[in-house]
Amino acid sequence: MTKPRTEGANLPADKLAELYRTMRLIRDFEESMIKFQKAGELPGPVHLCIGQEAVATGICDHLDDTDYIASTHRGHGHFIAKGGDPALMMAEVFGRVDGICQGKGGSMHAADFSKGILGANGIVAGGVGLATGAAYACQLAGKGQVSVVFFGDGAAAQGVISEALNVASLWKLPLLLVCENNGYSEFSPYNTVNAGEIADRGAAFKVPSIQVDGNDMVTMWRTARTAVERARAGEGPTLIEAQTYRHRGHVEYEDTFLTKPYRSEEEVEAWKAKDPLPRFRDYLVSGELVPSEDLDAIDADTASIIRNAADFARNSPWPEPGDALKHMF
């Protein structure tokens, strides 16, 4: 495992502002979900990524529509960062006909194939095989495309991760394995379900691996750039372990069924102090990289995008019942 180099800021201002915008958009989307879930407007469960936005943002900024991602049950951030339309995902989570999957999938299956988003997943580590296969397709096509799989620290325990590391290394597949280590596998703390460090596991398969602060936007972005460049150049896979934290529960309504806490208030507060969004904002403003007025304008813009997305979702009709029988083959 290697540790990231910390370089000075030499990203252009417009790039920095764009990264901020993506993070902000994800945050706004997720915060709206809290509200809608509480109001009983969402038919199914949602797993929110508040606190983890820098990972999706830093990785997906290097990808375009012809690259692939496979996501997780905590997938809203990946979808947005990869260029998915928040309104189409919002309508999907509302279960409406204008949703990106016409109400068939919901939060855990939001996918937009036109954008290379192979989908969120209800099966932990379910995206690993998909992304590895997409990486194989990228290699076959020979156009320099790459494929990324996001998975959690809990998912890291699944055998398919080792299988993917092995085959991707052997075949030199253009694959990024991005572990979002938020310290919990549902309600189990990291050290009760994972032996050793996830980033150490790549070495056994000769896959370059790196452990990074997933709450540091710039580090995330740089780490991703190196890995994506490697993959595009045909040099094979990279394993990135991004250390981060989810501010919300595992699933939005967990308070209704959990009888005791599984993490301390102090721990949550300590991580909130490392919130990637204000941290990045501070970095931009105090380093005089992007003026705060510009960031305020972005805030206003993303807020209105999410408001419009919510209106769109609410006003969209339910699917026709008979549509349940469509799309099987």
Add this chain to the structure above:
Amino acid sequence: MARKRLMHAIHEAFVEEMERDERVVIFGEDVEISLFGDTAGLADRFGQMRVRNTPICENVMTGMAAGAAAAGYRPVCHLMFGNFIYTGFDAIANQVSKLRYMTAGQIKLPLVYFAVYGGGRSASAQHSDVMYPALMNLGGIKVAVPGTPADAKGLLKSAIRDDSPVVFLITGGRTGAAGEVPDGEHLVPLGEADIKHEGTDVTLVAMSGMVAPALVAAQELAKEGVSVELVDPRCVVPLDEDAILRSVCKTGRLVIVDEARDMCSAASHISAIAADKAFESLKAPIRRVTVPDVAIPYAPVLEKHILPNKDTIAEAVRAVVNYRKQ
């Protein structure tokens, strides 16, 4: 008798069996904190060696259950949602279902795979499947599908004591349902059906989460003068064929309700048995109320459209009762 929620009855079964036999152990993802309440508090009571959180690794978990059982313990492998049986399917299909047979009965495999399954909660396609048809087809695995708290308790206790592998399935939509549970030791044998409502015009077979809507349908139909006999097999393996055939011979009509997709469902299997063995008694074609062969969709309107309910059940019963040969 006392009224208890389904999960409460299951919790009691776990406590009683763990107290009775120290070889009973439970492992699974987050069983210590317990998502459904079924294993809540067991780790405090019986210690973390016997009630143990695993990482997310169904593939090895299902195999571990087999190994621990072969080595003399009585493991309950908690798989949380039924769809995760698929992630752990290899050991179930290639090892567990065949080990006793392949080794000419040398080993016992007293293990239970426990999971919550089924639709109706907008949990979408990967959390809503009905997987007992796939399990039925393996042979070598008993499959308990109780529909009431009393049956759940009695069957789980029998499953834990059984020397063969048992998959124990509870519908997600009914984990909070309450019902009377007998006090004291309550065992329900695996493979013994129960008549939930007696009748003479038509046999209605329903299992697991379908028992409740079938019962409501039977009660409503009674008001219309249709006398329904509701047979709950309680296990799909072993299947109490005799009880089903006895009822069909009495009523001459059969409707089967099954939350599984229609193809190769428990319903289609029961239907084949009845067509084969009760042909002479049948006054009307057998009807199956099942789910079309699609994945379970997310939007409530879509999901509702494909899942059986008391009205679709009653409609099928009426159709069978009103059937006249052309």
